[in-house]
Amino acid sequence: MKRTVRTTALTVGALIAALGLQAGPAQADAGAPRIDLRVLVVSDGGPATDAIAAELDTAGTPYTKVDLTKSGRPTIDAAFLADTVDGRPRAKFQAVVLPNDNPFTAGSTEMAALSAYEQVYAIPQVDAYTYARPQAGLQVPTSGGYSGSVDGVRAEVTAAGRAGPFGYLEGAVPFEDNSPSVGESYAYLSSPAPGADFTPYVQAPVPGTTRQGSLIGEYRHDGRRELVVTFVYNQYQQQFRLLARGIVEWMTGGVHLGAARNYFAVHVDDVFATDDRWDTRLNCTPGDVDCTGGAGTPSPIRMTPADVDHATAWQNSHDFTLDLVYNGSGSIDQREDNDGVDLLADKLIADRNQFRWVNHTYTHAFLGCEQNVTVVPWTCRTTSAGSTDWVSRTTIDYEIATNRAWGQAAGLPLQTDELVTGEHSGLKILPQQPQDNPNLALGLADDGVKWLASDNSRDPAQRQVGPATTVSRHPMNVFYNAGRAAEQVDEYNWLYTGRAQGGSGICEENPATTTCLPVPLDTGTGYADYIVPLETRIDLGHVLSNDPKPHFIHQSNLAEDRIAYPVLSGVLDGYHDLFADNTPVVNLRMKDIGVELQRRTAWKNALNAGQVTAYRIGDAVTVNAPNGTAVTATLPTGTTLGGNAFGSPYAGRVSGWTASAGNALTFTLPSSAAARAVAPAARTAATAPAPRTKLPTGVTEQVPYSPDH
Numbered sequence: 001m002k003r004t005v006r007t008t009a010l011t012v013g014a015l016i017a018a019l020g021l022q023a024g025p026a027q028a029d030a031g032a033p034r035i036d037l038r039v040l041v042v043s044d045g046g047p048a049t050d051a052i053a054a055e056l057d058t059a060g061t062p063y064t065k066v067d068l069t070k071s072g073r074p075t076i077d078a079a080f081l082a083d084t085v086d087g088r089p090r091a092k093f094q095a096v097v098l099p100n101d102n103p104f105t106a107g108s109t110e111m112a113a114l115s116a117y118e119q120v121y122a123i124p125q126v127d128a129y130t131y132a133r134p135q136a137g138l139q140v141p142t143s144g145g146y147s148g149s150v151d152g153v154r155a156e157v158t159a160a161g162r163a164g165p166f167g168y169l170e171g172a173v174p175f176e177d178n179s180p181s182v183g184e185s186y187a188y189l190s191s192p193a194p195g196a197d198f199t200p201y202v203q204a205p206v207p208g209t210t211r212q213g214s215l216i217g218e219y220r221h222d223g224r225r226e227l228v229v230t231f232v233y234n235q236y237q238q239q240f241r242l243l244a245r246g247i248v249e250w251m252t253g254g255v256h257l258g259a260a261r262n263y264f265a266v267h268v269d270d271v272f273a274t275d276d277r278w279d280t281r282l283n284c285t286p287g288d289v290d291c292t293g294g295a296g297t298p299s300p301i302r303m304t305p306a307d308v309d310h311a312t313a314w315q316n317s318h319d320f321t322l323d324l325v326y327n328g329s330g331s332i333d334q335r336e337d338n339d340g341v342d343l344l345a346d347k348l349i350a351d352r353n354q355f356r357w358v359n360h361t362y363t364h365a366f367l368g369c370e371q372n373v374t375v376v377p378w379t380c381r382t383t384s385a386g387s388t389d390w391v392s393r394t395t396i397d398y399e400i401a402t403n404r405a406w407g408q409a410a411g412l413p414l415q416t417d418e419l420v421t422g423e424h425s426g427l428k429i430l431p432q433q434p435q436d437n438p439n440l441a442l443g444l445a446d447d448g449v450k451w452l453a454s455d456n457s458r459d460p461a462q463r464q465v466g467p468a469t470t471v472s473r474h475p476m477n478v479f480y481n482a483g484r485a486a487e488q489v490d491e492y493n494w495l496y497t498g499r500a501q502g503g504s505g506i507c508e509e510n511p512a513t514t515t516c517l518p519v520p521l522d523t524g525t526g527y528a529d530y531i532v533p534l535e536t537r538i539d540l541g542h543v544l545s546n547d548p549k550p551h552f553i554h555q556s557n558l559a560e561d562r563i564a565y566p567v568l569s570g571v572l573d574g575y576h577d578l579f580a581d582n583t584p585v586v587n588l589r590m591k592d593i594g595v596e597l598q599r600r601t602a603w604k605n606a607l608n609a610g611q612v613t614a615y616r617i618g619d620a621v622t623v624n625a626p627n628g629t630a631v632t633a634t635l636p637t638g639t640t641l642g643g644n645a646f647g648s649p650y651a652g653r654v655s656g657w658t659a660s661a662g663n664a665l666t667f668t669l670p671s672s673a674a675a676r677a678v679a680p681a682a683r684t685a686a687t688a689p690a691p692r693t694k695l696p697t698g699v700t701e702q703v704p705y706s707p708d709h
Helices: 002-018 047-059 109-121 159-163 238-252 305-318 329-337 343-350 393-409 438-446 485-496 526-543 564-578 590-608
Strands: 034-036 039-043 063-067 082-085 088-091 095-098 125-127 146-149 154-157 172-174 186-189 197-205 212-221 224-229 266-271 323-326 356-359 414-419 451-455 468-475 551-554 613-617 620-624 630-635 648-650 653-659 665-668
Touching: 039 047, 047 063, 047 095, 047 238, 082 109, 095 109, 095 238, 109 224, 125 238, 159 197, 172 238, 172 564, 186 197, 186 212, 212 238, 224 238, 238 526, 305 343, 305 564, 329 343, 329 393, 356 393, 393 414, 393 438, 414 590, 451 590, 468 590, 485 526, 526 564, 590 630, 620 630, 630 665
Parallel strands: 034 088, 039 063, 039 095, 095 125, 125 224, 266 323, 266 551, 323 356, 356 414, 414 451, 451 468, 468 551
Antiparallel strands: 034 613, 082 088, 146 186, 154 172, 154 197, 197 212, 212 224, 613 620, 620 665, 630 653, 648 653
């Protein structure tokens, strides 16, 4: 043992010399090293490092990934980690993420190189998932700790965590327990080892005791800092989504490219119009194209003035604004059938400034191909020459322009370049219509449409349609043809149970469908007990994933039983319980969401092309990006750019976008953000046993069936 310790110490000392720096704290002025704003992610193919890499990806934070399972991977040595640029020592990475505290073999020169690098440049290290042991600053779990499942456990951020990297959280960190028969989270709970300089940031109760065990904590030793994580996770689990921001902020010191916020927007389609009702006997919707032979009698669902009052009161109580996606002809039809009376329209127009408004076309016409609805599923009609018979440019222009004019006459505060077509029609719909209506782009140009909604379950990637850019929307599994909870459950049972149980057979035909039910839900309790919690979890997952895409429901869901509100309140109330006031939900309108997505794509393309460089020297951060590319960064409060305050506050930092003219952008950090100097020291590179690899069940995003009439 002594020989191993001595050999490793000598190796570290030699590598410090190889890095070309004097052992000691980094200097803050002219002699300060250059620290590139890039993260090194060393992966073993496990879910933990992949989750952190996914978080960096989504935020737009550059990183280099070294996969230890690949034979052709680069060797991590002094030259890989650091060099000299213009006579100044350069650290190529601002942080290091490892699968555990030491994923290499005994006496590894790569671990020694990393240790030396972290000492010399004060580079923090994240141990993505490691066994609790003295080498990580913790006692082994058998010394009064615990190892096992933490499904359903309520962890808490400590006072140090709230004062530090996890200050955006209210305190609670609930661990998922989505299935009583499946283990989802495995953890080691333990106390700091005797004499260790270890600060727990997130901890949970040790079962059967009154003691707390660390789940995330900072271990300081040998001139190095490690964030020690002792539970396994994947990128979709709520506990990781809650803690991911703090992990990134800790390892970057709150100075990094990219940004993340928590977004939620809700579009309410078909406002002023009616929605047809699900028939629980026929298992279809009379009036819809898939209810063959004209079976049944349509039973329309439409909001009332009282529903408008409820919507405004709900908004006010949740500090949230709904986007009402309207069809003007719905009100025209209502007045024609009721001697000029439309109390709903009168109320909505009187309260118009309480909401945001989006054009949904005048009559909700289908704007793709001309449909043959005499067969199920419908097909596209063809011309005598055998080509697709497309809805005309004239019809498309009429639907857009007439609805816009109606809305303007009613005084609705419109953003006139936004459009949601009925059923997202005009855009490709597989399998019947594998391409966009070629007349759609022409009609959009005629009417100045720049932002066009698409269905995220069918068309998720942002793309151009003539002059317009798509903004994909998440369908919520609250059906358009349900105004009452019992109707929603009945249709849900039809869709998601097998034929033997009276269902549609979708589950047999699509075994990957994650919503399939073992038995039908009770129509009296199934909505509140099953559908609401599931849909709330899915939608909150989007909110916690830095995903600005809007969700959509229908006006029918705000009428009668008002079945949308339990889900919407579940998302916002659940969010409020988890996050501090400095991290509010960001509620953008469609155009602003489109701009955000557009900027992200351009930024990611520039990063992938190697066109962005960024580094920190002392209190200055310099970013070079192509002309016209918007740069995104997260920096400490008080940061300035060109003498002006940068960004806007969020989660204890400032972040935002700023345009690049092709010249260097120089951000000045506040003096309070001075780099923390950590004295280097040789470290004993003990061999680390691999942590137990009990992996959580992959919780993939559910793509709900959301029929849009």
